[in-house]
Amino acid sequence: MAKKSYRQAISEALRQEMERDHRVIVLGEDIAGGAGGDAEQDAWGGPMGVTKGLLPLFGRERVIDTPITESGFIGAAVGAAATGLRPVADLMFVDFMGVCFDQIFNQAAKFKYMFGGKATTPVVIRTMYGAGFRAASQHSQCLYNIFTHIPGLKVALPSNPYEAKGLMIQAIRDDDPVIFFEHKAMYDMEGEVPDESYAIPFGQANVTREGDDATIIAFGRMVNFANTVADKLSKEGITCTVVDPRTTSPLDTETILETAAETGRVVVVDEAHPRCNMATDVSALICQEAFDKLKAPIKMVTAPHAPVPFSAALEDLYIPSMDKIEAAVRSVTGKSH
Amino acid sequence: MQLSREDLLKAYRRMVMIREFEEAVHEEFSAGSIPGFVHLYAGEEASGVGVCMHLNDNDYIASTHRGHGHCLAKDCDEHAMMLEIFGKKEGLCGGKGGSMHIADLSKGMMGANGIVGGGPPLICGAALTAKTLKTGGVAVAFVGDGASNQGTVFESYNLAKILNLPAIFVVEDNGYAEATSSRYSVAGSQVNRGKAFDIPAVEVDGSDFFAVWEAAREAVERARNGGGPSLIHSRVLRYYGHFEGDAMTYRPADEVANYRAQKDPLMQFRRRVTEAGLLDGSALDEIDRSVKDRIAQCVVQAKSAPEPTEADLLTDVYISY
Ligand SMILES: Cc1ncc(C[n+]2csc(CCOP(=O)(O)OP(=O)(O)O)c2C)c(N)n1
Ligand SMILES: [Mg+2]
Numbered sequence: 001m002a003k004k005s006y007r008q009a010i011s012e013a014l015r016q017e018m019e020r021d022h023r024v025i026v027l028g029e030d031i032a033g034g035a036g037g038d039a040e041q042d043a044w045g046g047p048m049g050v051t052k053g054l055l056p057l058f059g060r061e062r063v064i065d066t067p068i069t070e071s072g073f074i075g076a077a078v079g080a081a082a083t084g085l086r087p088v089a090d091l092m093f094v095d096f097m098g099v100c101f102d103q104i105f106n107q108a109a110k111f112k113y114m115f116g117g118k119a120t121t122p123v124v125i126r127t128m129y130g131a132g133f134r135a136a137s138q139h140s141q142c143l144y145n146i147f148t149h150i151p152g153l154k155v156a157l158p159s160n161p162y163e164a165k166g167l168m169i170q171a172i173r174d175d176d177p178v179i180f181f182e183h184k185a186m187y188d189m190e191g192e193v194p195d196e197s198y199a200i201p202f203g204q205a206n207v208t209r210e211g212d213d214a215t216i217i218a219f220g221r222m223v224n225f226a227n228t229v230a231d232k233l234s235k236e237g238i239t240c241t242v243v244d245p246r247t248t249s250p251l252d253t254e255t256i257l258e259t260a261a262e263t264g265r266v267v268v269v270d271e272a273h274p275r276c277n278m279a280t281d282v283s284a285l286i287c288q289e290a291f292d293k294l295k296a297p298i299k300m301v302t303a304p305h306a307p308v309p310f311s312a313a314l315e316d317l318y319i320p321s322m323d324k325i326e327a328a329v330r331s332v333t334g335k336s337h
Numbered sequence: 338m339q340l341s342r343e344d345l346l347k348a349y350r351r352m353v354m355i356r357e358f359e360e361a362v363h364e365e366f367s368a369g370s371i372p373g374f375v376h377l378y379a380g381e382e383a384s385g386v387g388v389c390m391h392l393n394d395n396d397y398i399a400s401t402h403r404g405h406g407h408c409l410a411k412d413c414d415e416h417a418m419m420l421e422i423f424g425k426k427e428g429l430c431g432g433k434g435g436s437m438h439i440a441d442l443s444k445g446m447m448g449a450n451g452i453v454g455g456g457p458p459l460i461c462g463a464a465l466t467a468k469t470l471k472t473g474g475v476a477v478a479f480v481g482d483g484a485s486n487q488g489t490v491f492e493s494y495n496l497a498k499i500l501n502l503p504a505i506f507v508v509e510d511n512g513y514a515e516a517t518s519s520r521y522s523v524a525g526s527q528v529n530r531g532k533a534f535d536i537p538a539v540e541v542d543g544s545d546f547f548a549v550w551e552a553a554r555e556a557v558e559r560a561r562n563g564g565g566p567s568l569i570h571s572r573v574l575r576y577y578g579h580f581e582g583d584a585m586t587y588r589p590a591d592e593v594a595n596y597r598a599q600k601d602p603l604m605q606f607r608r609r610v611t612e613a614g615l616l617d618g619s620a621l622d623e624i625d626r627s628v629k630d631r632i633a634q635c636v637v638q639a640k641s642a643p644e645p646t647e648a649d650l651l652t653d654v655y656i657s658y
Contacts, residue, residue, distance in 0.1 A: 029514075029515065029517070030515045030516045030517055033515065033516030033517065033587055034516050034517070034518075034586075034587040035516075035517050035518060035521040035522070036517065036518030036519070036520040036521025036522065037513070037516070037517075037518040037520075037521075037587045037588065038588075038589050039586060039587050039588050039589050039590075040586040040587050041587075043516045043584075043586045043587035044515065044516045044587070047515075065517055065521070065522075067483070067486035067514075067517075067522040067523070068453050068454065068483045068484060068486050068487055068514055068522070069486050069487060069488065070487075071488050072488065095451070095452070096452065098452065099452065099454070099487070099488075099489075133373065133374075134372035134373035134374075134424070134435070135373055135374055135437075136373060136374075136433075136434060136435045136437055136438055136451065137433075137434070137438065137451070138437065138438070138450075138451030138452055139374065139437070139451055274658050275658060304650065304651060304657055304658075305651075305654065305656065305657040305658045306650065306651055306654040306657060307433075307654070309432070309433045309645075309649075309650065310373060310424055310432060310433055310434055310435030310437075310438070311424035311425070311426075311432035311433060311435075311644060311645045312372055312424055312644075313424070313432075313644040313645055313646070314424075314432065314433065314645050314649060314650050317647055317650050318650065
């Protein structure tokens with residue numbers, strides 16, 4: 001199997017789906033780049049180069065550079081989805097959802113239910129999240145929790161290149177609005193990615209490690225941190241199950257509950273702020289459904305309740321670290337150094 | 338009103354300060370000493386300074402992601418700014434904001450902004466305060482050509498007009514929003530957009546300090562006298578990439594070089610004031626030298642200044658868990 005980056009994996013998914021279905025279009029700010037200028041077209045392919053190469057293949061009819069009008073073009077993608085296209089819109093940084101949230105949560109999310117099941121809205125909104133880029137408070141948030149709260153939206157959080165391709169293909173084929181979260185620190189991450197097209201079903205968690213002592217449930221980029229910690233601890237004889245839920249909506253509650261019950265010792269890792277996040281959500285689920293199986297209080301490892309700071313020194317303290325995950329596992333297992 | 342010799346020296350000093358500051362940041366970013374997203378204002382100096390020469394600490398401005406120039410034009414401290422861009426504890430915002438969020442409310446600088454189109458509504462608010470509390474102040478929003486398409490901008494035009502706010506919208510059109518040309522992204526013209534709201538609107542050559550200064554004089558006077566909002570469409574060019582690290586393949590190769598040779602705002606200013614006998618070259622040379630030294634000193638100090646520590650992580654947020 002070929003090694004591909006997270007960037008290439010998403011790009012390949014988009015290309016293959018655009019080839020397969022002429023109703024799939026991509027749109028966003030500088031999704032190609034160079035529009036109206038006198039030099040290179042397709043100059044950017046989005047800020048991270050994910051969509052570079054689509055313009056020469058599909059033309060400006062299907063690869064649409066938009067003005068800086070998130071309310072306008074995200075809303076247009078939603079409207080186009082409800083009327084026959086299958087748009088993949090690039091919101092760039094998830095922080096910008098502040099500009100266009102109405103079109104997502106009052107419009108896209110609600111059509112199907114509000115209209116008595118008569119509408120489908122197959123729109124994908126790609127967006128970057130996460131800290132680590134020294135990009136400061138307005139370009140570093142992890143807002144997937146907010147979307148997860150809204151009935152009608154699906155939320156995908158691919159944790160590596162293989163996941164990214166399969167989840168993107170599923171997102172495009174899905175008839176509901178999908179918010180597709182790409183961690184900005186992962187675009188260069190490489191992994192095995194099949195050339196052929198494949199879809200990873202939503203709501204089916206991936207168990208990336210199996211162990212007896214603790215269960216770590218982690219989201220997005222944090223899955224990789226959890227895997228590394230699990231590998232390190234296994235050398236000491238502390239073995240962990242690691243669960244990547246893949247999508248926060250729908251959430252694979254079954255796998256979460258099963259794996260939590262198996263070890264009875266649970267750590268939940270979420271890069272978001274500590275209140276009303278996936279960590280609190282999953283902890284509540286386990287407490288409600290599997291309280292009798294718990295052998296220790298659940299530990300949450302999250303970012304602090306503060307905006308993301310610019311300073312490198314502060315941002316490094318801000319992001320949930322592998323050290324903190326390791327400490328949490330040691331704490332729930334009672335196995336210190 | 339005419340520009341005094343003192344005003345001219347101050348204007349030139351501020352423009353040179355911006356240029357030197359941005360050149361230094363460009364170098365330090367390339368060398369890897371500055372992290373994050375950095376957007377430089379080099380090339381656009383006459384626009385920000387031409388406007389801000391009419392303002393005092395009682396007046397507010399809201400800037401954009403390309404904020405260093407507006408900060409310096411509004412008299413923010415260059416030393417504290419440099420420390421902020423290096424993410425240091427003694428930076429203007431304690432190292433928590435960085436390039437995209439430099440602010441100094443005591444100077445009437447409401448912040449650079451990471452959200453395109455974030456500033457104009459805030460400026461309506463600052464203008465509302467000025468009007469309600471009769472402070473005599475005005476408020477200015479700088480808006481990029483790309484930002485000019487954002488709904489918040491049109492909403493602000495409307496709000497400012499119907500509330501007769503002392504607000505000024507300066508659309509700094511450098512031809513591009515990231516890699517997209519304003520020829521593609523902007524329907525209609527900036528001036529007509531203002532006029533559609535019955536807001537007096539003019540277009541100026543933003544590389545010409547005197548043209549900007551004159552247009553801003555009228556707009557600020559109108560605002561101070563209760564005449565409501567104005568719009569200035571200022572045509573400029575940025576010398577560097579959208580952000581530092583941008584390969585700029587969407588621009589013709591000679592675009593910046595030609596502009597620098599023919600229209601550089603500092604060069605134009607110098608030529609104009611020396612030819613008219615308003616200032617002599619040696620006074621300007623002296624400013625060039627002293628500003629260069631000052632910026633070099635800021636960089637040296639920024640490099641060795643202390644980083645924030647863990648104790649700073651959770652300050653200025655009212656509660657943490
Ligand atoms: C709401 C929002 N959308 C998109 C962006 C990403 N972005 C940052 S700067 C920029 C281009 C802005 O262009 P313009 O307003 O012309 O300002 P310039 O960079 O030319 O000074 C874009 C799209 C953003 N920061 N905020
Ligand atoms: Mg621009």
